Amino acid sequence: MSKVAKKYLATDPWIIEEDGFHPEHAEVSESIFSLGNEFMGVRGYFEEGCTIERFVGSFFNGIFEEEPINHPVNYNGFPRRFHFMLNSLDWLYTRISVGKEALDLGKSRFSGFIRSLDLREGVLKRSFTWHTGKGDIRVEFERMLSMVRPNVGMQRITLSSLGFSGRIEVKLGLDFSNLQHNRGKSFWNTLRKEHCGDESAIMARTLKSGQKVFSAMKTSCSAEADVKKEAGPQIVSRSYRINLKENEKVTLQRIVVNTTDKKAVDDDVFWKRSLETARKLDITGYEKLRAEHVGYWKKIWAAQDIEIDGDPENQQGVRFGIFQLHQTYHGVDPSLNISAKGLTGEEYHGHTWWDTETYCLPFYIFNNPAAARNLLEYRYLTLPQAKQRAIEKGCKGARYPMETIDGTEACSVWQHGDLEIHVPVAISYGIWHYSHLTGDKDFLHGHGIEMLAEISRYYASRGGWSQLTGEYGFWCVMGPDEFHMMVNNNCYTNFMVKKAFEYTIAVLEEMRKKAPAKFDSIVKKLNLGKDEMGNWKKMAEHMRIPQDRKTGIYEQHDGYFDMPHLEVDKIRQEEFPLYHNWAYYKLFRTDMIKQPDAMLIQYFYSKEFSDKVKKANFNFYESRCSHESSLSPGVHSIMAAELGMHDKAYSYWGHAARLDLDNYNNNTNQGLHTTSMAAAWMNVVYGFGGLRTDGEFLSFRPSLPKKWKSFKFSLRYQDRILDVHVDREKVRLSIDGNGAVRVELFGKACTLDEKGLEMKMPAGRIA
Amino acid sequence: MSKVAKKYLATDPWIIEEDGFHPEHAEVSESIFSLGNEFMGVRGYFEEGCTIERFVGSFFNGIFEEEPINHPVNYNGFPRRFHFMLNSLDWLYTRISVGKEALDLGKSRFSGFIRSLDLREGVLKRSFTWHTGKGDIRVEFERMLSMVRPNVGMQRITLSSLGFSGRIEVKLGLDFSNLQHNRGKSFWNTLRKEHCGDESAIMARTLKSGQKVFSAMKTSCSAEADVKKEAGPQIVSRSYRINLKENEKVTLQRIVVNTTDKKAVDDDVFWKRSLETARKLDITGYEKLRAEHVGYWKKIWAAQDIEIDGDPENQQGVRFGIFQLHQTYHGVDPSLNISAKGLTGEEYHGHTWWDTETYCLPFYIFNNPAAARNLLEYRYLTLPQAKQRAIEKGCKGARYPMETIDGTEACSVWQHGDLEIHVPVAISYGIWHYSHLTGDKDFLHGHGIEMLAEISRYYASRGGWSQLTGEYGFWCVMGPDEFHMMVNNNCYTNFMVKKAFEYTIAVLEEMRKKAPAKFDSIVKKLNLGKDEMGNWKKMAEHMRIPQDRKTGIYEQHDGYFDMPHLEVDKIRQEEFPLYHNWAYYKLFRTDMIKQPDAMLIQYFYSKEFSDKVKKANFNFYESRCSHESSLSPGVHSIMAAELGMHDKAYSYWGHAARLDLDNYNNNTNQGLHTTSMAAAWMNVVYGFGGLRTDGEFLSFRPSLPKKWKSFKFSLRYQDRILDVHVDREKVRLSIDGNGAVRVELFGKACTLDEKGLEMKMPAGRIA
Structure with missing residues (x-):
């Protein structure tokens, strides 16, 4: 998987410029110079x-x-x-x-x-x-x-x-x-x-x-x-x-x-209605329309920039990503969503995947919370299709599709569309993540809880009870690591569903106490059975999470540790991509993984895992990972940054920010890697910024790559703008408007008010 | 799965007769009155x-x-x-x-x-x-x-x-x-x-x-x-x-x-060649042609009849089956084989399956050994296709297809065609079974060993070594029990491959000693590597055969005992057939089986398992079996007969002999269940006749169903005709020509010569 930059565009902090026509990159340029505004591209x-x-x-x-x-x-x-x-x-x-x-x-x-x-x-x-x-x-x-x-x-x-x-x-x-x-x-x-x-x-x-x-x-x-x-x-x-x-x-x-x-x-x-819409715009208004458009972007950059000092190429790449994400989606219409290539190409068919909730949503939560909510409202609008799909699969509740535009399943490959049951739980995760960070109870106690409950119902009907241990779990699934098809008790899936059950119950309990009218109405609307919550609780409590207690390493699925070993490093370069060059069935029968499911839960729910466990899992799975998923290096980078493996963190982040500008994968001609841009943003904010969002407060544990003098990013957080500035001496947090918040910095709980907060960078956090 | 007889044909020991036209059964009759001669039907x-x-x-x-x-x-x-x-x-x-x-x-x-x-x-x-x-x-x-x-x-x-x-x-x-x-x-x-x-x-x-x-x-x-x-x-x-x-x-x-x-x-x-063939036949020869045809059948029945006294309906059914099997195949042409519906319908596409070696071959071995050899020669003729297929799957050796006419894979459903890796080993089993019973070294040391070695090569390239236990095994397979897709170490597959490795090595060792020229030539032809036999030996020695040592129950595959339990008896009748009425993915995630893999090895290699183990496995798996495979009841019947569960034995044999005559499955209109007829023959000979063929001698342990006064069957065995007659008093074995043979009767080794052999039926063997 050697990746070589095909560089022909000028490096500039703000401008993407092609000086002199490069016909050999004609279609790549067409992708890079794509424009979009969510509605069209x-x-x-x-x-x-x-x-x-x-x-x-x-x-x-x-x-x-x-x-x-x-x-x-x-x-x-x-x-x-x-x-x-x-x-x-x-x-x-x-x-x-x-x-x-x-x-x-x-x-x-x-x-x-x-x-x-x-x-x-x-x-x-x-x-x-x-x-x-x-x-x-x-x-x-x-x-x-x-x-x-x-x-x-x-x-x-x-x-x-x-x-x-x-x-x-x-x-x-x-x-x-x-x-x-x-x-x-x-x-x-x-x-x-x-x-x-x-x-x-x-x-x-x-x-x-x-x-x-x-x-x-x-x-x-x-x-x-x-x-x-x-x-x-x-x-x-x-x-x-x-x-x-x-x-x-x-x-x-x-x-x-x-x-x-x-x-x-x-x-x-x-026709008539559309023509009317068109006629309302005055042709003399070109300059006015242009000005309001440019003004929109001015506001975006004022609040949501990332600055990197010492790495001009990645500076440009990160801004290009932020730009494309806003172009692809900014919450105008809840019936729309984000596809893997945004509105820039036909590859991936314009389909929306679970990437929206797991990789894109954080960007919107911290940049445009209204857009984040609308991404979740899209799932609410397609809840009827998800319920229908659950029935077709002999289950109950809501089974969201692997890939879709209109909410119906459009994954033509049944083994993915049907075995990857972790898609609905990504939506529960998104609802939790959004609600947890924004405190939007209006959404949570309305559409949110309805989805949470229907998703819990799905998992309660899809799982089973182990005859040997009495644990609850999921047999015959495929985890995000798609190199193991039809396995039992994928650790990512089981862990995430456990969390989803618990969260659904917690929200319902909270509503019962604090919003009893809404609670009654949702119980009635969903016809929520007396036993249902109790069952979910039991399932969560007894959920199987396969782990080797001695080493702390999570077993990716039942029997994974027993599988024949493959030396991923020994696969010849010309055999990649394996999907193209290997017999299909050969992909599945060794311990080689495509992306690290165990690391993903340790990133999403960071607080629940010790550094020791994280390190053990990183070391174990890294050597078994082929990174055939473009989402894999990003997770490795984030975990490496957390664990103080600075060179690995920077090396895995590698091409993420310039994947398209330098056409590393030789397929930018087909369109931009839009969801990967969200991952690149996460890599800065969650990776080097060390942000974690699963605790009571935002927590930061930044690190600084060798090459960088400093970097700065901003987050919208509960009606405030929170700036994080990291240089080789110190980390400085500041806040704008609406009063103080509690944060955690390098493990220490602090109050962040308008005076800001400063802490010396620990030696171990600077590469 | 309630099966109701649609009876409209007369019951007669020798004649299938429709008295008065039954237009409502028109297509069923078309199937039943099918004629064939292997070449055409x-x-x-x-x-x-x-x-x-x-x-x-x-x-x-x-x-x-x-x-x-x-x-x-x-x-x-x-x-x-x-x-x-x-x-x-x-x-x-x-x-x-x-x-x-x-x-x-x-x-x-x-x-x-x-x-x-x-x-x-x-x-x-x-x-x-x-x-x-x-x-x-x-x-x-x-x-x-x-x-x-x-x-x-x-x-x-x-x-x-x-x-x-x-x-x-x-x-x-x-x-x-x-x-x-x-x-x-x-x-x-x-x-x-x-x-x-x-x-x-x-x-x-x-x-x-x-x-x-x-x-x-x-x-x-x-x-x-x-x-x-x-x-x-x-x-x-x-x-x-x-x-x-x-x-x-x-x-x-x-x-x-x-x-x-x-x-x-x-x-x-x-055209010219065909016309010449046609012209050689004289039109005046109708009577002559008719007489030689009728003469052929006379000879068949003289030696290969099964007689059942006390069960006229099944008497007719069994003979109908024997008749259809001879019609379907009698060894005229080694490029032909047996399809699931013979030459009587389009269902199953005329494809040949592993049923040929596991269910049909015994009939031919004991009735027409030359035809049995030709069935195996068919596999030799298609060896090049099997070798090509192994390459396509990233393996070595020979990977015989799931279903085929010309030797190429024609299974359109990859999950069956590719995960059911037990097909090649069925051919190894067939080679062993045929050679073991006929002593045909000419075949074994020529085409036989070539196939055995290429099949062993396939399994040596397809398997892997457990990281936990160092055992050899097969990950990501589907056993004959097709209700568990992509499992690890299916007990049937692993056991059979172990046997195949051992037999391949034994044949090569025997050749090295007794036929060194042939041995050298085969080593050269196959380019048999120095380590290959050693590797197969190691793989056989370390083959994982999952079993609960305490109960003796074989675990159908890794983790099977852990799977969620399903009460098969509680599935409503209208949900059958499950393939039609259940969501596909729901079939695979419980302990319900379609047919009993563990019992199958205990039937094929009876000597290797104690009665206690057989009983434990029967009791365990019977209650978990849905019998969605038409081959399932037969195995249950044979094992029940062996274990002295006479009522179960007769009840599972149930409709086998009259499946088509009474159109139990409501699909005889599509064609006859030809391979099931072979199973019905096995049910008499191996089931009630108690024949086992995996020991040094033929062994018999007959039992007599309640309804039967007596029954009799004949076997061709090493140039002799061996008759077995069982009634409520005694079992009598007799032999015709070519000297004495050693047999085992009720566990006792005896010599059977022209005087015959008689033994009192033990009380426990009479229902």
């Missing part, structure tokens, strides 16, 4: 068209197509319907020509190419000088997707004559002919396209799922121009004929309003 | 056509079509090509009409219907009186598939006027328009059809697998007739116009020669 493709290989990607969160899953034999309970995020219309469609000469960076002569994304503003710019047969033109593009108004996208094109004089034709379109990139075909049926007054609009429907996308644009031109309104089978467009005089310039602007329909609203009703 | 359909629902089935052993297997995700090593036995041409195609009145038992008026199969002769007869508008005609059909000449099938139609007078038209055809019944489409492309002299012939090729079937017929008529030669797109036929006078009769005969091509022989060459 566009890759950084050249909107004017280009004959160089490219992946024109334009996505709407939650808009998908469906198809049947064909199993060789369809056993009861197998998922039957697959769905995948659709590549949608190119609403930036632009064609520019001068006479018979069409602008095409694959063919045209040009110079001075620069493409840049200023993370402080969220505006993508690109410019170059086009050497036409009739003289030079400086071409500038600007685009943004409003972070304030989810439906709105904007484009500005400036054409400045550098000696050129003559007629230019610019065509601005809304184009549904764009194909699903990884399938080479379209899943759209264009229903309607019209020029209606100021707007040009188009609407299409997916072939099977019946979802619709509508797009309308207003366009304007700073100079006088002939405007021709046109339409093709899947496109509606306006062509501007402009006479550009020598050394003058012309600016074209377009504001696009996109809407989606997932509920099969009547075509006509949806 | 036809269901008992009405060849004259019928508008009542029917399943016209005509099969050639080993002729299949192929198609890709589509997995939702194609992991490395998954089987990719499926193949299935094709329903082929209707070479009995007949149409009979009188003016505009076509004979059709779905519509025509008729009486006196009788269909009968005399097991002593192997000739299927059917007759009825057809009440035409112009008077009555007695119609008689006779058909047979020569047991002596595999390519030959025969038909005779006799039309006797019972008052009728006028013209009758009879059309005799070879028809390739017959559809694959369970898919409703044809996979045949008719290439050529001709009337060439006396013969009419047709040839077709499958669409994808490229196999060919050729069919030629000679027809004759006892009366003067106009003969018209005809052909349609997929049929070639001859129509006879006959003037039938009052109270006279006419007989039509046809002899068909069918040939197959599996090796893509040039069409023209195959």
